[in-house]
Amino acid sequence: MKEADREVAAVAAGQYGAFSREQAEAAGLSEESMTRRVVTGRWEALHPAVYRLVGTPETRQQRLLAATLWAGPKSAISHTTGASLLQLQSAWPDEVHLTVPPTASGRADGLVVHRVELERGDVVEVDGIRCTNATRTILDCAGLFSDEPLEAAFEQARRLGLTSPTALARRAEQLCGKGRPGSARVRRLLTAQAPGERPLESRLEVGWLVSCARAGSRLRRVSTRSAAIGSTLRGLRCSSRANAMASSITGRGWRGSAIGRGSPRSKLRAGELCT
Secondary structure (H helix, E strand, O other): OOHHHHHHHHHHHOOOOEEEHHHHHHOOOOHHHHHHHHHOOOEEEEEOOEEEEOOOOOOHHHHHHHHHHHHOOOOEEOHHHHHHHOOOOOOOOOOEEEEEOOOOOOOOOOEEEEEOOOOHHHEEEEOOEEEEOHHHHHHHHOOOOOHHHHHHHHHHHHHOOOOOHHHHHHHHHHHOOOOOOOHHHHHHHHHOOOOOOOOOOOHHHHHHHHHHHHOOOOEEEOOOOOOOOOOOOOOOOOOHHHHHHHHHHHHOOOOOOOOOOOOOOOOOOOOEEEO
16 A cells, blocks of 8 residues: 555544545645546545545445535534534434535535535534534524424433523524524524523423414413323313313323423423413
């Protein structure tokens, strides 16, 4: 193996098997040498000017890092892909979303490119991959998610200690406005927050509250000793509409986790229900 190949292999080893043409050139390989390695099957082209060493595992991390190598050092995985990388949602989108500077050009298969200027504080590294932070990711996803998955992602970010209502409100004030997709959804999410309340513990809690909001329901106190939600939703006094929602939930055999007392927003936690 030539010294240049060893250098490329060393770079690729720290990047999930991926590397850029610029990195190969820095190792001493010419354009002709690179083309020959692709033609002979030693390298595989992932994007224009981005390759993988054949034989290295084809992983999701490799795919994401290759996208940022193609887009350049100021790019970052973002939007729904960022939400998955940050573990704010379990599902992964089919395409890779990434944000690049407005002046960047070009397209690549399998990539959804968002041309927006990111501030330094908007970007973190996850497993060595540049990614928008949780606060920025939530705001970017607001135009792609409906209310329930957006709030679920936000609550997960809070549970992980990656953002807070204050941080989201501060960045939303700077970014959200007329014409930005999802701005109204972010406002609804922030309006629902209460100072000092803990994050919701499950997707079902989020779904229940969003359903109540959609139904235009009012919330009232129901006396109860236990705020646990079980398969029969004991301790909750329902209207006919809420009863129908409860039947739908319990009919699927769901069993909730214990929920503590006390937040104006999460009435489920305090033994309150939509009526």
